[in-house]
Every structure is written in structure tokens, then in C-alpha cells.
Amino acid sequence: VQALALLECPAAEVTLVAALKDEDGATRMAAAEGLRRIKSRAVGPLAALLDDKTVGVRTEAAKALGAAGEPRAGPALVRAARAEVEPEARAAMLVAVGQSGDKGSAKAVEPFLSHSSESTRFAAARALCLLGTPKGKAFAQALLASKDRLERRQGLDLYEGARAREAAPALTPLLEDGDPRVAAAAARILYQGGLASGIEWLVLASHRAQGEAKLVFEQELETLRLADDQRRAILAKAGVR
Numbered sequence: 236v237q238a239l240a241l242l243e244c245p246a247a248e249v250t251l252v253a254a255l256k257d258e259d260g261a262t263r264m265a266a267a268e269g270l271r272r273i274k275s276r277a278v279g280p281l282a283a284l285l286d287d288k289t290v291g292v293r294t295e296a297a298k299a300l301g302a303a304g305e306p307r308a309g310p311a312l313v314r315a316a317r318a319e320v321e322p323e324a325r326a327a328m329l330v331a332v333g334q335s336g337d338k339g340s341a342k343a344v345e346p347f348l349s350h351s352s353e354s355t356r357f358a359a360a361r362a363l364c365l366l367g368t369p370k371g372k373a374f375a376q377a378l379l380a381s382k383d384r385l386e387r388r389q390g391l392d393l394y395e396g397a398r399a400r401e402a403a404p405a406l407t408p409l410l411e412d413g414d415p416r417v418a419a420a421a422a423r424i425l426y427q428g429g430l431a432s433g434i435e436w437l438v439l440a441s442h443r444a445q446g447e448a449k450l451v452f453e454q455e456l457e458t459l460r461l462a463d464d465q466r467r468a469i470l471a472k473a474g475v476r
Contacts, residue, residue: 236262240269252277260289267292271299278308285315285328294324301331309337313344326358333365334396341368348374361393367401379405384414391420399428410436415448423455434459438469 236254239247247269254266267284270277281303284296297315300308309332316328329347332340347359348370363371371393378390387409394402402425409421419437426433438461441452456466470476 236265236269240265240272243269243272245273248273248275248277251275252280255280255284260287260292263287264289264291264295267295267299271295271302274302274304275299276303276305278303278305278311282308282311285311286318290321290324293319293321294327297324297327297331301327301334304334304336306335306337306339309335309340313340316347322352322354325352326354329355329358329362330365331362333362336366338366338368341366345370357389357393361395364393364401365397367398372405376405379409384417387412387414387417388420391417391424394424394428397424397428399425399430399433402428403430415440415444415451419452419455423458426459434461434465435469435473438466439473439475442470442475 236251236257239251251266251269252275255263255270257263257266263284267281270281275281278300281296281299284292287293287296293315297312300312312328312332312335316325316332319325319328329344332344341363344359344362344366345368347355348363350356350359360371360374364375365371375390375393378386378393381387381390391406391409394406406421406425410418412418412421419440422433422436422440426437434456437452437456437459441449441456444452
């Protein structure tokens with residue numbers, strides 16, 4: 236099952252779904268991971284594992300449901316998060332609510348913003364940012380406006396996976412941030428969210444930068460797997476040789 240999970244083969248979906256019922260916890264966890272990798276929409280079988288006796292299984296099931304991007308998974312994830320006692324699993328469940336796109340579950344997530352667990356608060360804020368709600372954006376903006384670069388990076392993390400139309404108002408100003416890591420991460424998140432000019436900004440910023448700053452921009456470009464011909468085309472378009 237672990238091998239099938241790593242292969243990321245859609246044809247293995249039936250086998251992986253069947254393995255979710257295996258008596259061995261490690262096998263169930265590997266099956267859930269495999270379904271996450273292929274973005275399976277087997278919502279029912281995965282949701283059934285949100286109350287599994289093994290915390291790793293619950294966590295992987297939540298991540299798989301988030302990767303599926305299925306709004307119908309939202310209510311089950313919220314219910315599971317309310318009952319969850321392990322911070323890691325609870326955080327995965329809340330983030331998955333945001334990834335599911337179920338805007339109807341946003342109100343149910345908001346109370347977690349005042350939870351005693353920091354990881355829970357941040358997971359709830361990320362979920363709300365992904366859903367594009369005002370409370371999520373307000374939570375993130377308080378961090379993004381900080382003079383502490385580490386707090387600004389925390390604010391950026393809340394927009395990981397968000398659509399550019401939701402993230403752009405908050406992240407575009409950070410392209411001028413004095414910390415290259417903040418600016419580069421903002422550009423990468425915007426590009427992954429659908430803003431094509433984000434990768435162009437990174438290429439040009441890397442071309443102009445020197446020393447450690449250049450390495451920062453290159454790390455983000457490596458994450459995006461930028462091909463050499465793409466880089467040359469972007470530089471040529473900008474009139475850079």
C-alpha cells in the first residue's frame with residue numbers, strides 16, 4: 236500500500252479505498268496518503284476515518300479530504316475538529332475545511348480563532364483565508380502589518396494555497412517588503428494562486444539581486460520548477476540580456 240501511495244497512480248484508487256478498512260493502522264494511514272496524492276474524491280470512505288482510533292490515520296484522512304477540494308467534506312471535517320483532542324490532527328482538519336471550498340462551514344470555523352492552542356488558531360485562520368472570509372483576512376493582516384519579519388512570514392503562510400483574487404490585496408504590497416524572503420514568498424503564493432505575473436516578478440527580481448538575496452529568489456523559483464527556456468523568455472520579454 237505504501238508503494239501504491241508513492242506511485243501516485245489513479246488506477247490504484249479502488250485498491251487504496253479498500254485498504255482504508257484494513258485492521259492495521261499504518262496501512263490505513265498509507266492508503267489515506269495515497270488517496271491524497273491522487274486527489275481522490277472518495278469523500279465517504281475518507282470521512283469515516285476522521286474518528287479513527289489512530290491519530291495518524293485521522294490526520295492523513297483530513298489531509299486527503301482537503302486535497303480533494305470537495306465542499307461536501309466541510310461539515311464532516313468541522314464536526315471532527317470539534318471532537319479532536321490532538322492539536323496536529325485538529326489543525327489538519329481545519330485547514331482541510333478551507334481547502335474544501337465549503338464557504339458554508341466558515342461560521343463554524345470562526346470560534347477556533349480564539350482556541351487555547353496556537354496551532355489551532357493559525358489553522359482556523361488559514362482555513363478562513365482560503366475561504367476568503369473577512370475574519371480570516373483580518374487575522375492575517377495583523378501579522379502581515381507587523382514590523383517583525385517572522386510574523387509577516389506567519390501571515391504569508393496563512394495564504395498558502397489561496398486563490399490570487401483572494402490573496403492579492405494582502406500580498407501584493409509585500410512584493411516591496413524589505414525582507415527578500417517575505418517578498419519572494421508573496422510572489423510565489425500569488426503565482427500558485429493564478430497570478431501569472433508572479434513568476435515573472437521572481438525571475439526579474441532574481442536577475443537583479445546579488446548574494447544571499449539571489450539565493451532566496453532562486454529557492455522559490457526552484458519550488459515552481461521553472462524551466463530554463465521559460466526564464467530566457469521572461470528575460471527577453473523584459474528586454475534583459
